[in-house]
Amino acid sequence: MNLRIFDTVDDLIRAAARTIVHRVEGRESASIALSGGSTPKPLYELLGSSPWHEALAKTAITWVVVDERYVPPDDPQSNAAMIERTLFANGLSPSHRFLRFKTELNDPAATAALFESEWPGDLDLVLLGCGDDGHTASLFPGTPVLEVADRIAAEVFVPKLDQWRVTITTPVIRAAKLRMVLAAGASKAKIIREVREGVEHPIAMVTRGLESWWFVDREAAS
Numbered sequence: 001m002n003l004r005i006f007d008t009v010d011d012l013i014r015a016a017a018r019t020i021v022h023r024v025e026g027r028e029s030a031s032i033a034l035s036g037g038s039t040p041k042p043l044y045e046l047l048g049s050s051p052w053h054e055a056l057a058k059t060a061i062t063w064v065v066v067d068e069r070y071v072p073p074d075d076p077q078s079n080a081a082m083i084e085r086t087l088f089a090n091g092l093s094p095s096h097r098f099l100r101f102k103t104e105l106n107d108p109a110a111t112a113a114l115f116e117s118e119w120p121g122d123l124d125l126v127l128l129g130c131g132d133d134g135h136t137a138s139l140f141p142g143t144p145v146l147e148v149a150d151r152i153a154a155e156v157f158v159p160k161l162d163q164w165r166v167t168i169t170t171p172v173i174r175a176a177k178l179r180m181v182l183a184a185g186a187s188k189a190k191i192i193r194e195v196r197e198g199v200e201h202p203i204a205m206v207t208r209g210l211e212s213w214w215f216v217d218r219e220a221a222s
Contacts, residue, residue, distance in 0.1 A: 028059065049090070068167075152172055177211070
């Protein structure tokens, strides 16, 4: 585990922003997958503002949503809507593309299939979160989507949430050139410790043995 510990969440966010810009700098094109949640929201707000927005606009980027709650596109729970309000607050750059899960189809399987048909190819970078139960994307412990090996995206019903979700799959995350995990707060300390000890949480399944950078604050690293 490549663990990078920061004194504050603000330091963590700024370091993550610098890393993303550096990974695409000087390149003609790149593909980056984005997770939802509260931790990356200030990162997207930062990247959507000047001068970060202008720096990213120099590269043709395909932005991809990692996973989505099966709610309408304008629902407050929508990951895509949050990304649009923050990262694209000043508009989507002309050379950029945004690939989201089209939940307005009202059919999780059809949504996953359409998403697959628009897939840009292996990701250059995937930004991940880590739940208190060790889930990442919509890969929750004990759900059948963890075993999906022949799909880019899949639908999954999560019993603990009583909710359908759509998500990119384990092999897609593992095929990315780089995985960045953002984890902040004392509630993440147990999961990080267990991942380091070899516990097979979903976040471990998608990162272990691969180039994966963990950006954590002091509380999460405690």
